[in-house]
Amino acid sequence: MSLAHPRRPVLGAALKDAGLAALIAAGLFLPMVGLRTDVGPTGALFLRTRWTDVLLLVAIVFAGRFLIRLWQEWRAERHGPSLQKRLAGPMLRLGRFVAPALLLFALLLPLIPGIGRYELDLGILVLTYVMLGWGLNIVVGLAGLLDLGYVAFYAVGAYSYALLAQYFGLSFWICLPLAGLLAAFWGILLGFPVLRLRGDYLAIVTLGFGEIIRLVLLNWVSLTGGPNGISGIPRPSFFGLAFTAGGGPGSFADFFGLEPSPTHRVVFLYYLILALALLTNWVTLRLRRQPLGRAWEAMREDEIACRSLGINITTTKLTAFALGAMFGGFAGAFFATRQAFISPESFTFIESAIILAIVVLGGLGSQLGVAIAALVLIGGFEVFRDLQEWRMLVFGAAMVLIMIWKPRGLVGSRTPTVALSEKRTISAAMVAEGRG
Amino acid sequence: MAPILTVEKLTMRFGGLTAVKEVSFTAAEGAITAVIGPNGAGKTTMFNCITGFYRPTGGSLVLHHGGQEVALHRLAGHRIARAGVARTFQNVRLFAGMTALENLLVAQHRKLMASTGFGIGAVLGLSGYKAAEQAAIGRATAWLEACGLIDRADDPAGSLPYGAQRRLEIARAMCTEPALLCLDEPAAGLNPRESTALGELLRAIRDGRAAEGAAPCSILLIEHDMGVVMGISDHIVVLDHGSKIADGTPAAIRADEKVIAAYLGEGDEDEHEDSAA
Numbered sequence: 204m205s206l207a208h209p210r211r212p213v214l215g216a217a218l219k220d221a222g223l224a225a226l227i228a229a230g231l232f233l234p235m236v237g238l239r240t241d242v243g244p245t246g247a248l249f250l251r252t253r254w255t256d257v258l259l260l261v262a263i264v265f266a267g268r269f270l271i272r273l274w275q276e277w278r279a280e281r282h283g284p285s286l287q288k289r290l291a292g293p294m295l296r297l298g299r300f301v302a303p304a305l306l307l308f309a310l311l312l313p314l315i316p317g318i319g320r321y322e323l324d325l326g327i328l329v330l331t332y333v334m335l336g337w338g339l340n341i342v343v344g345l346a347g348l349l350d351l352g353y354v355a356f357y358a359v360g361a362y363s364y365a366l367l368a369q370y371f372g373l374s375f376w377i378c379l380p381l382a383g384l385l386a387a388f389w390g391i392l393l394g395f396p397v398l399r400l401r402g403d404y405l406a407i408v409t410l411g412f413g414e415i416i417r418l419v420l421l422n423w424v425s426l427t428g429g430p431n432g433i434s435g436i437p438r439p440s441f442f443g444l445a446f447t448a449g450g451g452p453g454s455f456a457d458f459f460g461l462e463p464s465p466t467h468r469v470v471f472l473y474y475l476i477l478a479l480a481l482l483t484n485w486v487t488l489r490l491r492r493q494p495l496g497r498a499w500e501a502m503r504e505d506e507i508a509c510r511s512l513g514i515n516i517t518t519t520k521l522t523a524f525a526l527g528a529m530f531g532g533f534a535g536a537f538f539a540t541r542q543a544f545i546s547p548e549s550f551t552f553i554e555s556a557i558i559l560a561i562v563v564l565g566g567l568g569s570q571l572g573v574a575i576a577a578l579v580l581i582g583g584f585e586v587f588r589d590l591q592e593w594r595m596l597v598f599g600a601a602m603v604l605i606m607i608w609k610p611r612g613l614v615g616s617r618t619p620t621v622a623l624s625e626k627r628t629i630s631a632a633m634v635a636e637g638r639g
Numbered sequence: 640m641a642p643i644l645t646v647e648k649l650t651m652r653f654g655g656l657t658a659v660k661e662v663s664f665t666a667a668e669g670a671i672t673a674v675i676g677p678n679g680a681g682k683t684t685m686f687n688c689i690t691g692f693y694r695p696t697g698g699s700l701v702l703h704h705g706g707q708e709v710a711l712h713r714l715a716g717h718r719i720a721r722a723g724v725a726r727t728f729q730n731v732r733l734f735a736g737m738t739a740l741e742n743l744l745v746a747q748h749r750k751l752m753a754s755t756g757f758g759i760g761a762v763l764g765l766s767g768y769k770a771a772e773q774a775a776i777g778r779a780t781a782w783l784e785a786c787g788l789i790d791r792a793d794d795p796a797g798s799l800p801y802g803a804q805r806r807l808e809i810a811r812a813m814c815t816e817p818a819l820l821c822l823d824e825p826a827a828g829l830n831p832r833e834s835t836a837l838g839e840l841l842r843a844i845r846d847g848r849a850a851e852g853a854a855p856c857s858i859l860l861i862e863h864d865m866g867v868v869m870g871i872s873d874h875i876v877v878l879d880h881g882s883k884i885a886d887g888t889p890a891a892i893r894a895d896e897k898v899i900a901a902y903l904g905e906g907d908e909d910e911h912e913d914s915a916a
Contacts, residue, residue, distance in 0.1 A: 489762045494744075494751040497737075501745040504734035511690065511728075512746045512815055513720030619738045621772075623780065623792045633797040634736030 213276050221269035228264035232257045298614075302571050305578075309477055313470045323469045327476055327541065329581045331534055334480035336561040336573040338530030341487055343559065344568035345496060346523035347503025347637015349406045352393070352413025353558050356386040356528040358420060358550035360535020365433040365545055366426070375439035379536050386532025387525040389416075394524035398517055413555055421547040432546025439540050441471055472541050479537060483530045484570055490526075492620045499523055500568070500620075503637035557581075564605055566612030567636060575613055640667040642703055643819050643857040644689070649698035651684050658684040660881040661698065666819070666874070668703070671845050671858040673868045675892075676878035677901055682861045683729065683823060685878070688712070689859070690726040690821055691719035704818040721749060723818035727808045727825060729861075735797030739788055739807055742796050743779035744772075746814035751775055778852065782810040785850035786840065802833045806840070813844065813853065820844065822860040826867045834864060838871045869893065877901065 237257045243249045312318060312326055335357065342350045363382035367373045373381075393412050397405050420427045427433065438446060444455040446468035455471075456463040490496040498519045501509050510516055539545050557580065565576030583601065587594045609615060615631030644666040651659040659681040666672040674682050687693045689700055691714060700711040702722055709722045720726075734742050744751070754771035755761035761768040783789045786806040791799055796807060805825060812820055825841070826834045840849060847855030862868045868875065868889070875892045877885040879901040885892055892898055 493761050494748050497745050498748050501734045505732050508732040510716045511726050513717050514748050515717045629795045633795045
């Protein structure tokens with residue numbers, strides 16, 4: 204009896220809570236799901252009602268909320284470490300194998316039987332975002348500078364390659380470093396005015412910068428073609444061997460005596476972006492263990508203390524912006540050569556937001572976390588394509604769940620760059636996010 | 640004794656408020672100079688001028704280091720540290736998410752950066768960065784030992800107890816190899832035993848015997864704990880309402896009527912007239 208007694212109010216509270224949640228859900232879903240305009244047989248619009256769907260959704264919300272509340276109560280009553288804490292040990296051991304396993308999988312993907320054009324294209328897309336995430340990770344994760352306009356550098360890189368190829372006929376391999384350099388230059392250009400800004404102010408100015416670049420591209424019709432974009436961007440060659448569909452002399456297939464196949468180019472592009480992404484990762488990992496990378500992290504932790512130690516904040520911030528931008532530029536040049544067509548449409552704010560979401564969900568400063576987040580976010584987008592309009596809902600729910608479960612991102616902890624005895628992971632609670 | 644720092648008519652105004660008014664004093668090389676005064680006397684403001692966090696409204700600050708005279712009041716913040724002035728903060732400012740060892744390596748940033756070949760050489764593994772880093776770790780280890788933190792070297796700075804954080808901050812400042820170490824209330828929040836140990840450490844730093852390979856270092860400190868100040872200072876400067884009211888050895892300061900009046904408050908107007916005369 205004594206056990207049953209406190210149970211009753213808990214059940215009632217959970218019911219009340221679930222009812223409230225269901226009420227809010229009903230308010231939201233009634234107009235959004237319940238009413239729908241369709242085109243009738245005569246071409247006129249008519250209003251279709253879907254009350255059963257609404258009822259179903261509200262019931263799901265009610266049941267879900269009720270169960271969550273009950274589970275919370277049950278967990279609070281139980282003593283001992285939470286599930287997350289008990290899993291921490293095995294997860295850590297598992298984590299050590301995740302990075303090599305992912306790398307091996309990425310390297311072997313095109314060789315796995317049954318992997319077709321679609322899977323490789325998806326792989327290329329995911330790797331592009333992995334690379335962009337790693338590039339932005341330098342600025343946001345290591346240096347702690349919140350940059351909402353990262354897509355601007357992606358655009359600079361893409362347009363650099365497209366324009367250089369179009370006007371001067373330069374090849375991809377010459378344009379790639381040039382695109383990186385130009386993006387880095389724009390990174391420094393953005394860096395100067397925002398040196399004094401912090402946090403929200405920095406975010407707003409970088410957001411504006413991203414939009415400025417897009418609007419210039421959109422309106423400078425004589426150079427960029429404006430909204431029509433640039434088409435016919437040359438494809439990259441394999442050390443001078445072109446990937447032509449018909450084979451022919453001097454083509455990749457001809458040189459190696461292979462049957463001409465459009466898959467060759469896709470595989471080549473896949474390995475190209477993989478190499479570029481790994482380059483980004485390698486440079487970042489190397490720099491982290493060196494004075495510059497440590498100065499970035501120190502700046503994220505405490506800028507004033509950095510200054511008192513003789514670290515030049517100006518150059519340290521600018522190098523972070525420049526390096527992050529450079530990798531964005533590389534990715535942009537790759538994007539241009541892969542698509543063979545670019546327009547300002549591809550460089551809207553939502554791209555910046557997705558890249559930032561990858562970095563934040565993955566864990567600021569964590570290379571592995573960013574890679575997993577890119578895989579989940581971009582890959583998940585494709586996997587749930589069948590869900591059509593529900594895709595965004597699933598996607599949003601997943602993001603909310605991750606933020607509840609791991610507020611500091613999937614891998615929020617930090618590995619020291621150097622140690623006297625053994626490197627012990629620093630818990631996420633210690634590490635600062637940076638205030639701009 | 641030769642001076643390490645000459646402060647000449649230093650004035651700092653914030654709008655209509657004059658926080659520091661024409662303060663002049665000299666800190667001697669190889670000595671511990673303390674700046675004391677009641678709350679709001681302008682100690683921290685003066686400190687921020689010396690360490691480059693404020694640009695003084697008037698007056699000059701000259702550091703005498705290695706036979707050269709450096710005008711600190713003209714330098715940008717990070718250049719003052721490079722000129723040989725290191726500081727700690729009233730509310731400890733460590734890099735909490737980095738280990739104690741990493742904190743000390745960040746302090747040696749300039750020296751290490753020079754060995755990386757603009758950062759590019761070290762990424763490619765070309766320059767003599769490895770050797771430079773080993774030397775830096777050696778120096779950091781020596782200071783961790785000096786501060787009794789060698790066992791916590793690989794723990795994040797934020798997880799250390801408060802007293803250890805204070806010591807680590809001093810070690811970090813010392814890793815920049817300064818000529819003058821400026822401490823802003825180093826004994827704040829320490830228990831008596833820790834305060835005594837701190838006094839020992841500061842004396843050792845002054846004489847250059849704190850850590851292996853450390854050079855003697857002059858110290859300038861702000862402190863409220865009179866026990867610490869009187870025990871370790873060679874020279875004391877007293878500020879009140881932004882002006883210097885006394886300057887001398889601990890014994891002389893203890894006997895100074897103006898200092899006593901400033902700390903304990905004047906009895907009434909008559910007494911004030913007397914002491915001023």
